[in-house]
Amino acid sequence: MSAEPLEIHLEQQDLDRGLREDVRVGLAATPKWLPPKWFYDARGSELFEEITRLPEYYPTRAERAVLAAHADDVAAMTGAKTLIELGSGSSEKTRLLLDAFTRHGDLGTFVPLDVSVSALRSSTEQIAAAYPGLRVRGIVGDFTRHLDRLPTGGRRLVAFLGGTIGNLLPAERAEFLTAMRAALETGDWLLVGTDLVKDPGVIVPAYDDAAGVTAEFNRNVLRVINRELGADFDVDAFRHVAVWDPRREWIEMRLRAEHPTGVRVLDTDVVFAAGEELRTEVSAKFRPEGVAAELTASGFDRRAFWTDPDGLFGVSLARAD
Numbered sequence: 001m002s003a004e005p006l007e008i009h010l011e012q013q014d015l016d017r018g019l020r021e022d023v024r025v026g027l028a029a030t031p032k033w034l035p036p037k038w039f040y041d042a043r044g045s046e047l048f049e050e051i052t053r054l055p056e057y058y059p060t061r062a063e064r065a066v067l068a069a070h071a072d073d074v075a076a077m078t079g080a081k082t083l084i085e086l087g088s089g090s091s092e093k094t095r096l097l098l099d100a101f102t103r104h105g106d107l108g109t110f111v112p113l114d115v116s117v118s119a120l121r122s123s124t125e126q127i128a129a130a131y132p133g134l135r136v137r138g139i140v141g142d143f144t145r146h147l148d149r150l151p152t153g154g155r156r157l158v159a160f161l162g163g164t165i166g167n168l169l170p171a172e173r174a175e176f177l178t179a180m181r182a183a184l185e186t187g188d189w190l191l192v193g194t195d196l197v198k199d200p201g202v203i204v205p206a207y208d209d210a211a212g213v214t215a216e217f218n219r220n221v222l223r224v225i226n227r228e229l230g231a232d233f234d235v236d237a238f239r240h241v242a243v244w245d246p247r248r249e250w251i252e253m254r255l256r257a258e259h260p261t262g263v264r265v266l267d268t269d270v271v272f273a274a275g276e277e278l279r280t281e282v283s284a285k286f287r288p289e290g291v292a293a294e295l296t297a298s299g300f301d302r303r304a305f306w307t308d309p310d311g312l313f314g315v316s317l318a319r320a321d
């Protein structure tokens with residue numbers, strides 16, 4: 001079966017409006033910041049895939065190990081008929097779940113949702129070709145805004161992999177989980193991957209690799225703004241920085257102005273002093289009991305928690321209560 005045409009909940013004009021709003025607010029703030037979803041144009045999505053293959057970037061390998069060991073448990077415990085994946089990207093690891101459902105249950109539909117049209121186009125085509133008989137319905141949407149548009153009917157499993165939930169700030173996370181629960185029926189399931197707190201000596205290099213791929217990924221957001229909003233960021237004036245915040249237990253990716261620089265964007269001149277930083281991503285690291293508490297607080301009951309053999313990454317399976 002070929003993939004169905006993408007269902008578009010984010011038109012180009014919505015993306016343009018959202019980017020303008022985020023740039024206006026984020027560049028006027030002190031310190032300056034931008035939300036991470038703007039990394040992911042076609043180039044950004046490719047760079048992220050490259051990151052997942054870097055020797056320093058353990059989260060993808062560790063999460064894949066968990067799924068390889070427990071995808072059959074997920075299929076057997078949930079008996080899902082529809083698998084929805086949020087922030088699906090290439091859906092590469094998700095194949096482990098699809099394989100398990102092929103062995104066990106009778107999953108009928110796979111619904112990946114992402115802001116990146118290019119990533120969704122290629123993933124839906126590839127998955128549809130590899131899993132004949134599976135209905136593949138890609139949705140271009142924003143998981144912070146469009147959870148009320150997820151398909152209904154039949155037991156659903158929502159997968160949110162890659163530790164992407166850690167890109168939400170704590171209050172946003174609570175809001176997301178509450179909206180997620182409201183979008184589900186009692187008895188539906190959520191599978192969520194979380195990177196775990198560990199030695200910063202392991203975490204920091206995952207966000208600051210020797211080959212400089214993460215630096216390119218980080219700076220890509222400036223290229224997106226230049227192209228989409230006609231801005232004139234001098235991309236080379238910014239250095240990629242990854243900082244571990246021990247109090248909040250998260251990594252921040254930032255872009256640091258190497259020398260005084262400015263950008264003209266949205267009819268405004270924005271100035272960066274030498275050394276001034278723009279925060280582009282937060283990636284929270286979790287403790288197992290903290291994830292359970294957040295799930296419980298939003299109406300989920302965690303039924304399983306698995307980690308890879310090295311205890312780097314955790315995957316929680318929770319039932320909507």
Ligand SMILES: C[S@@+](CC[C@H](N)C(=O)[O-])C[C@H]1O[C@@H](n2cnc3c(N)ncnc32)[C@H](O)[C@@H]1O
Pocket residue numbers: 036037040045048052060086087088089090091093113114115116119141142143144161162163164
């Ligand atoms: C860290 S990557 C993870 C990709 C994949 N799930 C994995 O585990 O490798 C985050 C993905 O979420 C998507 N994304 C980021 N913010 C989003 C949002 N607000 N709504 C929908 N997708 C989003 C990006 O385009 C990207 O594909």
